[in-house]
Amino acid sequence: VPTAIGVDIGGTKVLAVGVDTDAPLAVLAEHRVPTPSGDATKILDAIASATRVVAGALAAAGRPAEVVGMGIPGLVDTSGRLRAAPNLLGLVGVEIPPRLEALIDLPTVVDNDANCALWAEVIVGAGAGARDAVLVTLGTGIGGALVNGGVLRHGRHGFAGEPGHMVVDPSGPECPCGRSGCWERFASGSGLAMLARRAVEAGRSPAILELVGGDVAAVDGEHVVAAARAADPGALAVVDEFAWWLALGIANLVNALDPELVLVGGGLADESDLFLARTREEVGRMALGASARTGTRIEAATLGSRAGAIGAALVAATPRGVGPGVP
C-alpha cells in the first residue's frame, strides 16, 4: 500500500495525516480537530471529518489513500473493538472499523496508540531496524508496546504492552484502575507531579512552591520541569526520584523481555535530557546480570507528537504489524 491515512485519537484532539508509506516522514497532508465529548456517534463523526479532509487533500494531489489506520489510547481487541479507554469513554464497547468504514468508505484498521507509535519508531524512528524493542510512553499515564522478533506483538486479546499498570508498590497511591502503586502512579507526568507535591509538602522545594503561588495542589509536571531547568536543587532531586522510578519499571521490563532497545516516548520524552541519563545508570544497577547486558539501549523516541498518527498509517499498510521482510 503506497498511500495511507493515519489517525491518532487522543482525549483532546484527533490528528489525521496522509503518508507515503515508503517515505512516511514526509507527511503529505495533515488535519486536526478537537475530540468531542459525548457518545460514539459524535466522536466517530469527528474522526471521519478529519479523515475526509486528509483523504481529499491526497486525492487532489493524485495520491488517493487506500487504507486508514487508527491509534486509540485504550485496550483495542483483535476485532477492533475498544474494550477500555479512560479518556474516550464514549467509544468503549464500539467495534470501530465497520462504523468508520460506513462513514469514510476506506478499509480501516484500529490499534492501540502506543503500538502505532512504536511501529513508526521501529520503521523510521529511533528504533529503526530493532527486532526486540519496548516503548513506554510517559504522558498522564504510561502506555506501552512491544516488538519482538521484528513483529508488533498484540497478545491473546490485542492488549499486550500495558506496563503502566504493573504494580511496583502495593502500599503506594491508589490508581484509577482500582489497584494501588501502579508504575504510572510514579513514573508518568502525573507521577512526576505527585513526587513534586510530596517534596513541596516536606519543604524540599521552595522554588516549585513559589511557581504555584503557594498552592501545593496546583503543582504539575511542568512546574517541576521549569524549576529543574532553573537548576533548583529541590526540583532536580524530584527529577532524580522520578528517574529512579522510571528505571525501576524499565529494569522490570528488561528482566522480563531482554529487549535490545527501550524507547521512552510520550510528552515527557521532550524533557528526557533532564532524566534519561540517570535512568540509564539506575537500570544498569538494577537489571539482573547488568554487566553482561552490553546490548541494551535506552533512548528517547524521536518522532514526537506525530508518531502515533504516522504509525497508525504504517500499521494499516502492514496489517497486524508484521513488517516488511519479517516472516
Next chain:
Amino acid sequence: VPTAIGVDIGGTKVLAVGVDTDAPLAVLAEHRVPTPSGDATKILDAIASATRVVAGALAAAGRPAEVVGMGIPGLVDTSGRLRAAPNLLGLVGVEIPPRLEALIDLPTVVDNDANCALWAEVIVGAGAGARDAVLVTLGTGIGGALVNGGVLRHGRHGFAGEPGHMVVDPSGPECPCGRSGCWERFASGSGLAMLARRAVEAGRSPAILELVGGDVAAVDGEHVVAAARAADPGALAVVDEFAWWLALGIANLVNALDPELVLVGGGLADESDLFLARTREEVGRMALGASARTGTRIEAATLGSRAGAIGAALVAATPRGVGPGVP
C-alpha cells in the same frame, strides 16, 4: 533430529534423559548424578558422565543420540556462556558447548532451564499448542520463560524471561540480587517461608510454630503446606497471602504480555491445588480490562521434575526454540 539427550542441571543434581523427540514423554533412558561443588571442570565432568550413561543406553537400544540439550538455572547468553547462576557459581563465565562437546563428542545446545521447561510444556505438556505463553517456576526463587508467536523468546542477550527479579515492593525484603522487594522474595518457596515466619512471629499460626518445635527461623514452605493441608486457619491465611503475591506478579505479566496461557511450574506447582484457584481469582480482579480477557488461562505445569530435561532435548532438536510449523 529423532533422538536427543536432555540434561537438567540443578544446584544439587544433574538429570539426563534420552528421548525420541517425536514422542518425548516416553523417556528412553534416564540417569542422575549429584552436582559436585567446585570448579567448572568438576561440574562438567559430572554432566558428561550422566550424559555418557544415557548415550550408552540409547546406543545399546539402537537409537543413538544426535544432539545434547542442556538446561541451566541461570543467565545463558546466546553463545552458550553462563553469565550468572547463584547456585552454580563454578560454571559462571564458562562457554559451555565447546567444553562439553570436547568431553562427549555430540553437538551441544545450552539454554536457561525454565526456557527448556516451557518449551517442553508447549510441545507436549500443559501448554500444548499455545502460541503466547509465560512460564513462572516457583522454587527457591522464581524462574521464567516466554513463548511468543509460537517461538521461545531469548531477547537480545539470551536473558529474556526473568520475572523473579521484577521489583514489586521497593521497601520490601532485601534480595540477594542487590535490590529490595523482588517478586521472588514473596511468591517463591522462600517467599512462602518468609510470609509464614511473619505470621508465626505475629502469633497468627500456632500450628506452624508447633511443627518447628518453636523455632521460628526453621519455618519453611513445607511446614506451611503441611499445616494448610491439616486445615490450620493460620497456615491457610499464609497460603492466601502467598496466592495474592503470586497473582500480583502474574497480573503484571498479563498486563505487559497478554498471554493466552500462564503456566505455574517448579516444585511448588505440586501444591497448586492449595493456591492456584485463589491466584486466578485475584488476577481476574487485578489485570487491566480483566472482564475482556476471556482467553487468559492460568494453569499448573504438568511435566513435573522432568520438564527441564525433556525440554532441553527438544530445544536441542529445534535450535533456538523455533517450533515445527512456526515461521
